[in-house]
Amino acid sequence: xRTLTMGLSQYPNRPHVQSEPHxxxxxxxxxxxxxxxxxxxxxxxxxxxxxxxxVTFADGLTLDCGMTLPQLTVAYRSYGTLNAQASNxxxxxxxxxxxxxxxxxxxxxxxxxxxDMMVGPGRPVDTDVYFVICANVLGGCxxxxxxxxxxxDGRHWGMEFPPITIRDMVRAQKxxxxxxxxxxxxxxxxxxxxxxxxxxxxxxxxxMVFAAVPIATAATxxxxxxxxxxxxxxxxxxxxxxxxxxxxxxxxxxxxGLAVARMVAHITYLSEQALSRKFGRKLQTGRASALFxxxxxxxxxxxxxxxxxxxxxxxxxYLSITRAMDYFDLAxxxxxxxxxxxxxxxxxxxxxxxxxxxxxxxxxxxxxxRALNRAAANVSFVEVTSDxxxxxxxxxxxxxxxxxxxxxxxxxxxxxLT
Amino acid sequence: MSENPEPVRYVxxxxxxxxxxIAEMIAPGSRVLDIGCGDGQLIxxxxxxxxxxxxxxxIDMAEVTRTVARxxxxxxxxxxxxxxxxxxxxxxxxxxxxxxxxxxxxxAVLRQMLRISExxxxxxxxxxxxxxxxxxxxxGRMPMTEVWARPWHETPNIHPCTIRDFFMLCAEEGYAVERxxxxxxxxxxxxxxxxxxxxxxxxxxxxxxxxxx
Numbered sequence: 001x002r003t004l005t006m007g008l009s010q011y012p013n014r015p016h017v018q019s020e021p022h023x024x025x026x027x028x029x030x031x032x033x034x035x036x037x038x039x040x041x042x043x044x045x046x047x048x049x050x051x052x053x054x055v056t057f058a059d060g061l062t063l064d065c066g067m068t069l070p071q072l073t074v075a076y077r078s079y080g081t082l083n084a085q086a087s088n089x090x091x092x093x094x095x096x097x098x099x100x101x102x103x104x105x106x107x108x109x110x111x112x113x114x115x116d117m118m119v120g121p122g123r124p125v126d127t128d129v130y131f132v133i134c135a136n137v138l139g140g141c142x143x144x145x146x147x148x149x150x151x152x153d154g155r156h157w158g159m160e161f162p163p164i165t166i167r168d169m170v171r172a173q174k175x176x177x178x179x180x181x182x183x184x185x186x187x188x189x190x191x192x193x194x195x196x197x198x199x200x201x202x203x204x205x206x207x208m209v210f211a212a213v214p215i216a217t218a219a220t221x222x223x224x225x226x227x228x229x230x231x232x233x234x235x236x237x238x239x240x241x242x243x244x245x246x247x248x249x250x251x252x253x254x255x256x257g258l259a260v261a262r263m264v265a266h267i268t269y270l271s272e273q274a275l276s277r278k279f280g281r282k283l284q285t286g287r288a289s290a291l292f293x294x295x296x297x298x299x300x301x302x303x304x305x306x307x308x309x310x311x312x313x314x315x316x317x318y319l320s321i322t323r324a325m326d327y328f329d330l331a332x333x334x335x336x337x338x339x340x341x342x343x344x345x346x347x348x349x350x351x352x353x354x355x356x357x358x359x360x361x362x363x364x365x366x367x368x369x370r371a372l373n374r375a376a377a378n379v380s381f382v383e384v385t386s387d388x389x390x391x392x393x394x395x396x397x398x399x400x401x402x403x404x405x406x407x408x409x410x411x412x413x414x415x416x417l418t
Numbered sequence: 419m420s421e422n423p424e425p426v427r428y429v430x431x432x433x434x435x436x437x438x439x440i441a442e443m444i445a446p447g448s449r450v451l452d453i454g455c456g457d458g459q460l461i462x463x464x465x466x467x468x469x470x471x472x473x474x475x476x477i478d479m480a481e482v483t484r485t486v487a488r489x490x491x492x493x494x495x496x497x498x499x500x501x502x503x504x505x506x507x508x509x510x511x512x513x514x515x516x517x518x519x520x521x522x523x524x525x526a527v528l529r530q531m532l533r534i535s536e537x538x539x540x541x542x543x544x545x546x547x548x549x550x551x552x553x554x555x556x557x558g559r560m561p562m563t564e565v566w567a568r569p570w571h572e573t574p575n576i577h578p579c580t581i582r583d584f585f586m587l588c589a590e591e592g593y594a595v596e597r598x599x600x601x602x603x604x605x606x607x608x609x610x611x612x613x614x615x616x617x618x619x620x621x622x623x624x625x626x627x628x629x630x631x
Contacts, residue, residue: 348491350486369493369494369495370500370503373493373500373503373504374503374504374505375505376504376505376508378471378473378491379473379491379493380482380486380490380491380492380493381482381492381493381494381495382479382482382483382486382492382494383479383494384483385479399483399487402483402487403483403486403487405487406486406487406488406489407486407487407489409489410488410489410490410491411489413489
């Protein structure tokens with residue numbers, strides 16, 4: 001028996017599918033033609049090989065877990081021009097499955113910028129005015145140090161990549177920011193897990209953050225969110241192609257498991273209203289057919305989300321980063337008093353939530369805002385009315401962009417940028 | 419009563435002159451919290467003209483959105499439940515304009531205000547005004563005036579009080595009244611400064627600056 005370990009927790013053996021399942025076996029679904037496990041057998045040569053802009057720090061990085069990464073690579077993109085005083089830099093922190101390509105076409109997927117309405121020329125985070133940086137998180141798979149890297153002994157890290165935290169991610173970003181000659185960021189902005197990094201930045205390096213915009217996030221990852229993450233991870237473990245995390249040399253990737261993980265997660269990003277409006281109970285095809293023959297549009301949509309995701313994301317990175325989110329508890333880092341994380345802070349905060357977000361509900365943002373009140377911090381707190389769920393922060397929500405734009409303009413006056 | 423009444427608002431906000439009187443009471447460079455800041459007129463004025471660190475709390479989310487989008491620091495929240503989250507003496511002034519009569523627990527709100535701030539500036543519509551008294555006496559029904567413009571079952575003003583009531587509450591709670599004035603609906607000062615009984619009869623609104631005694 002082999003036990004897979006990941007950080008502080010232990011996972012049971014992944015199930016092996018040894019023979020063609022019996023029809024009475026509930027696992028038959030996994031062999032059904034509509035099953036992603038069956039349809040997504042993918043060899044790794046399908047994954048594009050892209051060179052990312054990056055900087056490597058030879059002295060490595062000591063992590064919260066006590067281990068030291070022998071060297072640290074941070075892949076990043078920047079937009080706009082840093083001014084002579086290096087005072088106009090904005091750091092964008094990406095979410096769980098995001099990356100550094102915030103304001104340009106993605107080199108792997110060919111899709112447009114992931115935060116097109118937020119970052120770019122004339123946008124709220126105006127690249128004609130600000131120097132905008134976005135780095136791939138530590139543990140990621142778009143060029144920054146992560147589980148898919150090859151270690152000194154020539155093997156891939158895989159599941160032996162040390163457990164990382166949101167604070168470790170922020171430490172890695174700080175190295176990049178300093179490398180770029182910036183001593184104080186005008187603003188740090190991010191949604192979801194990006195918002196966790198924003199909070200961690202403000203708590204860990206308060207003097208380096210003039211303004212902070214945590215969006216659709218929480219200071220503590222809830223039990224419910226950990227639970228959803230765990231379902232996703234177990235789906236990855238259950239994929240025979242996962243091979244204990246050492247799939248890099250097998251020529252195959254755990255595409256089915258990772259796709260299921262993405263499908264579960266994707267449901268949590270949407271609201272019931274958004275799903276009903278977009279799909280309702282509509283079928284993908286008009287023809288009548290046998291049980292499981294026809295697909296609901298929502299099924300098809302989720303499978304599409306799953307199958308496209310595995311072409312751009314590494315399963316071990318997914319495990320590593322979801323775990324970092326689960327560990328996140330900013331209050332616990334400060335004697336279980338969140339306000340202490342922000343004691344004496346001079347940072348100006350703008351906390352934003354969305355009314356239909358049930359993954360990071362407004363109540364979680366209110367906890368942050370009230371902790372900031374207890375620290376006598378300068379805080380704006382707005383709930384944007386939206387029926388689009390957690391994903392709203394990436395979508396067309398005019399109030400969100402008005403708020404960020406106005407907040408940054410106000411801060412720019414106080415920072416002497418205008 | 420019109421067929422389509424305005425949606426019920428937490429507080430009336432037609433207070434430009436009133437806000438100017440309040441702004442004049444506040445020393446430049448102060449830390450100020452405006453509870454029920456509406457569209458942010460006062461904190462805007464205080465930040466730009468008086469170099470104050472002025473922040474707001476507002477219950478109406480649409481107002482919060484508009485005001486934050488103008489670059490002003492405003493939090494969604496309300497006087498009853500959000501003041502307890504601020505530390506002692508976090509501010510030099512806390513302002514509650516035309517809101518006291520609409521909060522659930524006016525006494526507790528005042529206590530919180532003078533806990534988190536050195537001074538509290540409070541304005542409220544005066545229920546002791548002669549028109550109010552006369553209407554109740556004459557018609558035997560709840561008064562409806564320009565200030566008290568909504569029927570009893572719709573009004574958000576659940577705790578009306580008179581200038582005399584407010585003086586008595588301050589005495590009970592041990593608050594020092596540093597300044598006070600009666601003002602008319604447009605926010606102009608009334609000439610009853612020296613006679614609180616007359617102010618209570620002829621003042622449509624009252625403006626108080628309190629300090630912990």
